[in-house]
Amino acid sequence: SVEFLFLCELSSNMASPQETWKPRPNRRPGDEKRQPVGPNPYLTGEFTPVGESPDGRWQPVGSVVEGAIPADLCGTFLRNGPNPEFDFEGKPYHIFDGDGMIHAVRFENGKAEYLNRWIQTKRLQAQRENGFAFAEFAEVSSIEVEPGKMPTFYHSKYDKDEKKEYRSPANTAFAFQAGELLALNEADKPYRIDPDDLSTKGRMEWNVKHGCTAHPRVCPRTGEMFFFNYVPASKDEKWLYCGVLNPKGELERSFPVAISHPVMMHDCVLTENYMVLFDLNLRFDLMELIKEMQTGKPTQGPWRHHLELPARFGFLPRTATSDKDIKWIEIPPCGVFHFCNAWEEGDEVVVVGSRFHILHLDTFSDKAAESRGNKENEGRMTMWRLNLKTGKMVSEQKLSDHPVDFSQIDWSTVGRENKIVYASEFAQDKDFGFRGMVKYNLKSGEVQVYRHPEGHVGGEVVFARRKGGSAAEDDGYLMGMVINRNEGSTECAIVDAQTMKLVARVKMPSRVPQGFHAFWLGSEMRQPRARL
16 A cells, blocks of 8 residues: 555654664673673674564564565564663673564565564563673673682672572574464573564473473474473583473473583484484583683683584484483584484484584674684584484585575474475674575485675575465575665565575664574464454
8 A cells, every 4th residue: 555655665764763772771780890891792783782663563664675575475584682671881791691582574465564572581570670680691701800719700699580590581592382482592491472462471381490492393293392401500410301392382291311411402303203412512611611710711611612522412212201212322523503304214313404513602702703704613514314223323414515504494394304404604704694595405415595685694594385385395485684784774585495586675664683593483373363
């Protein structure tokens, strides 16, 4: 309509309320005793936080810069990421610490509208009540002490959350299970989100203390959600738990899995009969960090990737109620944060994911600008074959030399052999973001690439099935948020998944900061609602 087009044009030429918003003052007790830290690259430029959509209402998109929004694209694109509400200028901050904010684009009948809101976590509510906020990950990773003295973690002195229950910013990823959209971060249990207005319905409450990984796996055939949670500071040395939610979203079972040391695990995969874990030997060693602080030695933070040790896959039966039947198979040292899929072929299990040589969590801190762009930190899509009968790795095959991560599939193929894999291709400089989208055909070996225009850098892409389309794994669209550096604006790029050609570039009514994971909630996944 004329009114719709007028609103689109108006919003595209004005600074949005989100962009004129300013963070809350962060006057924290104890700061007067500390030296300010230097500028943090993850609080400025493309990472500069923004405010929420006015009155929590959907806004028309700014404009369609190129092409046209497909009429058969029906559903909601969601992007999660850190967006601190309090001011961290001069204070330790890590990108993992930012308060979770959801950016959503809703598509129907060739139209689109946009909404962004903070996730109302217990952590954010506690910060508002206190009137200040600490960045816990940064406090542990970046604090400095005088040689020969014990470190002082100021945030522990003034932290009112004595039971350590409010750790999650819910800023990492999403899942959809039992009719609920879940916002995830591995420090806590999931938060339930209403996709119609992005309001927070509350935290899932289980009768266990541990939380949930940011990357659980939902079986499309049974409706179960399989998850794990690592606990780096467990007093009883129970450093890893696995659990299952039944198709109603209720906790069916949860139990510890014995490992010899606290580690970070970020993702898992399913087959028809197994939940597959991955231990890359990214160990949490706080005592080593404290020793380095006491001697004045420069620190890399408490997370240490031990490349002198093999990595390993753990195959846990999906029906397990304990860890007694888990089988571990070692592979050459490497790092994997994000997997695509896995499936069984006789005695073998095939796993596909983005393989890194080494993982530095400090790559995402205020000390890490110099390590971005390091070739060792750029993943390559890789296929492993593991033989459960012999307990040995059969092969490890690099699928292409494109530097990629944040892999995606048609999620209806989870746990079964699939043909198509998608991923985001890293920018070729010291950027956080991605320069394009890559499509892998696992059968033919063909690799197709779409590159963003010059001066544009993107985030994670998702696969959106075409409404009324076929069952083909590429009958749909790839889409993701893309920052237009030439204008300082943000667009949503829509690409035909079959041809890997651009379909549309849709300008958002507000700048969207760089973030983490995206998700597609197709109309076929939930109950019908009112049309736009």
